[in-house]
Amino acid sequence: MADVNLKKLAAKMAAVAGKKQMDSKDLTVLREIKDGISQTLQELKECDSCGSAVTEIVRMEIEGVRAAVCHACGIKALKNKGLVLKHARHREKEHAHKKDHPASHKSAKPESVPANAHAPAKAPKVVKPAKEDKAPAVAAQPSLFSTPEPRQDLGAALQEIGEAAGIKPAIVRRILQIASSVAFPMNLERTLNYTRMEAQRENINLDNEALKKVISGLVQKAGLKLKE
Numbered sequence: 001m002a003d004v005n006l007k008k009l010a011a012k013m014a015a016v017a018g019k020k021q022m023d024s025k026d027l028t029v030l031r032e033i034k035d036g037i038s039q040t041l042q043e044l045k046e047c048d049s050c051g052s053a054v055t056e057i058v059r060m061e062i063e064g065v066r067a068a069v070c071h072a073c074g075i076k077a078l079k080n081k082g083l084v085l086k087h088a089r090h091r092e093k094e095h096a097h098k099k100d101h102p103a104s105h106k107s108a109k110p111e112s113v114p115a116n117a118h119a120p121a122k123a124p125k126v127v128k129p130a131k132e133d134k135a136p137a138v139a140a141q142p143s144l145f146s147t148p149e150p151r152q153d154l155g156a157a158l159q160e161i162g163e164a165a166g167i168k169p170a171i172v173r174r175i176l177q178i179a180s181s182v183a184f185p186m187n188l189e190r191t192l193n194y195t196r197m198e199a200q201r202e203n204i205n206l207d208n209e210a211l212k213k214v215i216s217g218l219v220q221k222a223g224l225k226l227k228e
């Protein structure tokens with residue numbers, strides 16, 4: 001599937017590349033190609049066993065070895081009752097089911113998982129690509145609840161909140177990042193305490209009134225979530 005996609009993209013690309021003069025339509029095509037390649041890269045996952053890049057990865061565990069593998073390797077592993085891994089992998093989280101009698105493996109059905117659930121291998125020899133680099137603090141938060149939804153008028157909101165509290169927008173933005181950096185929303189009091197403490201570590205000293213104004217402003221205007 002990804003293969004077909006790439007061929008199409010390559011054909012489009014060749015058509016544009018062959019032109020002497022490009023116009024806005026060609027730019028649109030180039031952008032489509034770029035998006036197409038990004039999408040393809042997102043869909044492709046590496047098989048832990050043979051290393052091929054496939055769109056459908058299967059996560060399985062045999063004899064305590066866990067891996068995300070391609071379809072062919074999954075079948076081979078089920079037949080051989082063993083997983084051969086290309087890269088040494090540390091065991092993942094310890095909620096392995098501990099039925100170790102081989103009989104149960106015959107019926108073991110590989111569980112299909114979405115390709116993007118495939119965790120990056122932790123083999124020390126593997127140099128991680130640059131795209132693994134951490135994004136800015138707010139975007140990098142794994143939290144399901146506290147990250148504010150991106151808003152186009154966030155800048156304006158921060159400005160407004162800053163003006164109301166007599167604080168620079170940049171500081172308001174930092175407060176938002178700090179307050180959003182918790183895994184789960186906390187109540188107002190704990191949010192205030194936590195934010196004050198973290199801000200102080202960065203030499204941002206705010207009086208309680210100002211901080212309260214900022215936090216409630218962020219809740220109202222910038223999508224900051226607190227526990228009710």
Ligand SMILES: [Zn+2]
Pocket residue numbers: 047048049050051052069070071072073074
């Ligand atoms: Zn494979």
